[in-house]
Amino acid sequence: MTSNPDGNPNGKPKFAMCWAASCGGCEIAVLNIHEKILDVDQNFEVVFWPVAMDAKYKDVEAMPDGSITLTLFNGSIRNDENEHMAHLLRRKSKILVAFGSCACEGCIPGLANFSTTQEIFDAAYAGISTDNPNGIRPQSAWDAPEGTLHLPKFYPVLKTLDQVVPVDYYMPGCPPESHQIGAVIDLVIQALHGEATLPPPGAVIGAGQSTVCDECPRARNVKKITHFARIQDALIDPALCLLEQGVLCNGIATRSGCTALCPKAGAACVGCYGPAEGVLDYGARLMTAVASVIDSTDPAEINRILDSLPDPAGAFYRFNLAGSLLRAGKAAWAADRVKA
Amino acid sequence: MTEAFEPVIVGFTCNWCSYRAADLAGTARIKYPPNIRLIRLMCSGRLDPTFVFKAFSSGADGVMITGCHPGECHYVEQNYKAMRRFILLQRTLAQFGIEPRRVRLVWASAAEGHRLAEEITNMVEEVRQLGPLNWPTAPDGVQVTRSVEAI
Ligand code: SF4
Ligand code: FES
Numbered sequence: 186m187t188s189n190p191d192g193n194p195n196g197k198p199k200f201a202m203c204w205a206a207s208c209g210g211c212e213i214a215v216l217n218i219h220e221k222i223l224d225v226d227q228n229f230e231v232v233f234w235p236v237a238m239d240a241k242y243k244d245v246e247a248m249p250d251g252s253i254t255l256t257l258f259n260g261s262i263r264n265d266e267n268e269h270m271a272h273l274l275r276r277k278s279k280i281l282v283a284f285g286s287c288a289c290e291g292c293i294p295g296l297a298n299f300s301t302t303q304e305i306f307d308a309a310y311a312g313i314s315t316d317n318p319n320g321i322r323p324q325s326a327w328d329a330p331e332g333t334l335h336l337p338k339f340y341p342v343l344k345t346l347d348q349v350v351p352v353d354y355y356m357p358g359c360p361p362e363s364h365q366i367g368a369v370i371d372l373v374i375q376a377l378h379g380e381a382t383l384p385p386p387g388a389v390i391g392a393g394q395s396t397v398c399d400e401c402p403r404a405r406n407v408k409k410i411t412h413f414a415r416i417q418d419a420l421i422d423p424a425l426c427l428l429e430q431g432v433l434c435n436g437i438a439t440r441s442g443c444t445a446l447c448p449k450a451g452a453a454c455v456g457c458y459g460p461a462e463g464v465l466d467y468g469a470r471l472m473t474a475v476a477s478v479i480d481s482t483d484p485a486e487i488n489r490i491l492d493s494l495p496d497p498a499g500a501f502y503r504f505n506l507a508g509s510l511l512r513a514g515k516a517a518w519a520a521d522r523v524k525a
Numbered sequence: 526m527t528e529a530f531e532p533v534i535v536g537f538t539c540n541w542c543s544y545r546a547a548d549l550a551g552t553a554r555i556k557y558p559p560n561i562r563l564i565r566l567m568c569s570g571r572l573d574p575t576f577v578f579k580a581f582s583s584g585a586d587g588v589m590i591t592g593c594h595p596g597e598c599h600y601v602e603q604n605y606k607a608m609r610r611f612i613l614l615q616r617t618l619a620q621f622g623i624e625p626r627r628v629r630l631v632w633a634s635a636a637e638g639h640r641l642a643e644e645i646t647n648m649v650e651e652v653r654q655l656g657p658l659n660w661p662t663a664p665d666g667v668q669v670t671r672s673v674e675a676i
Contacts, residue, residue, distance in 0.1 A: 487609050
């Protein structure tokens with residue numbers, strides 16, 4: 186083969202996947218596309234994918250700029266190593282996809298933006314489940330007899346991928362559903378063969394245009410809430426909307442695309458597919474909705490009802506804090522300023 | 526920067542009551558500090574908490590939300606909705622470390638120009654005491670609007 190639809194004379198278009206601050210679920214979700222993974226192999230040359238093959242950062246550095254056709258970047262920017270890889274892969278890639286909730290909006294790691302670095306380290310290195318008698322804490326440099334060792338520098342405020350480099354597409358989900366990944370890979374392959382066009386840059390791919398409620402089969406009537414319950418404490422009607430039963434369900438603000446897996450299985454939507462189309466601040470949208478269904482006009486009673494929702498910020502911004510308008514709590518920002 | 530701190534307050538006012546109250550304050554030559562920038566909504570029920578986050582993330586030091594007195598909303602009970610949003614918003618903002626006094630909900634009828642002016646004056650002074658919020662996502666340009674002397 187002398188050439189291919191990508192115009193790369195050396196063979197197949199190149200594919201990369203990178204893992205920054207995240208749990209690894211995104212990587213598993215890609216492997217979970219079953220036999221479609223063979224299409225990936227048939228249509229792409231995998232040049233960098235630490236979880237699946239051996240490749241070094243310096244190998245990527247040696248590649249010509251723009252030589253990777255498609256990079257799926259999962260994980261948020263927690264430290265300077267993550268940021269370095271974001272810049273490097275941006276430079277090397279034609280299409281850079283913020284893949285999964287961490288890269289798109291910070292996800293669970295982003296919830297740490299409500300805490301200071303000190304608090305995060307205390308929880309991780311001095312918590313009751315941690316055996317660390319010498320109180321060792323991560324250092325970014327360490328003088329060993331053999332020379333100075335370096336570890337990535339921790340950032341006080343975690344960032345989303347598009348807060349450090351321009352991103353071409355967003356693929357939400359924690360992790361993205363495998364059938365959605367499969368569909369996106371098909372689309373990219375078709376586009377490479379000139380059989381399809383890619384959506385405009387900046388688009389959300391591999392997800393729906395509506396909300397999780399739209400995909401949810403539970404029956405809806407009038408919502409009037411006088412008490413919020415945790416799902417394990419409530420007697421749940423399996424056919425009725427969870428929010429109507431006083432269980433905070435984020436489906437109203439969350440982008441469709443998952444086929445409402447959680448509410449179908451009896452669990453509330455936690456919002457991993459991120460803000461629905463047109464929603465600027467995910468938590469604010471939820472606040473609007475939740476306040477609308479509280480059945481009281483008396484401030485004292487409203488306060489009493491809201492007492493049954495002890496951590497509103499944590500519930501409303503579980504996946505979206507780093508991607509929200511305020512991005513982090515005041516204390517984390519203060520530490521970030523000191524750093525700068 | 527040695528300039529005295531002039532708080533920037535964004536005010537979301539209801540078209541039918543408090544916006545008119547502010548108008549009345551103007552025509553009656555009642556003085557209130559120029560630190561507040563009023564944005565007219567058709568009803569306090571239109572107040573999406575996004576507006577408040579947007580204001581803070583763009584450099585505001587405080588946000589005042591005003592509407593018709595309970596029972597007097599022109600869209601029946603949307604101001605109760607605003608009240609519930611406001612209470613929820615304050616609780617959420619506290620978790621962000623933003624002092625609850627930086628957001629305020631005020632009921633003012635079209636006849637209460639005087640009271641609205643007083644509320645604005647009080648809020649400006651209280652936010653002045655709290656100091657600048659200076660949210661790091663704010664563009665630097667916000668500093669320009671801080672010198673209200675020029676307006
Ligand atoms: S709020 Fe939750 S349970 Fe109710 S319809 Fe929406 S997704 Fe389904
Ligand atoms: S019309 Fe004034 S608050 Fe609704």
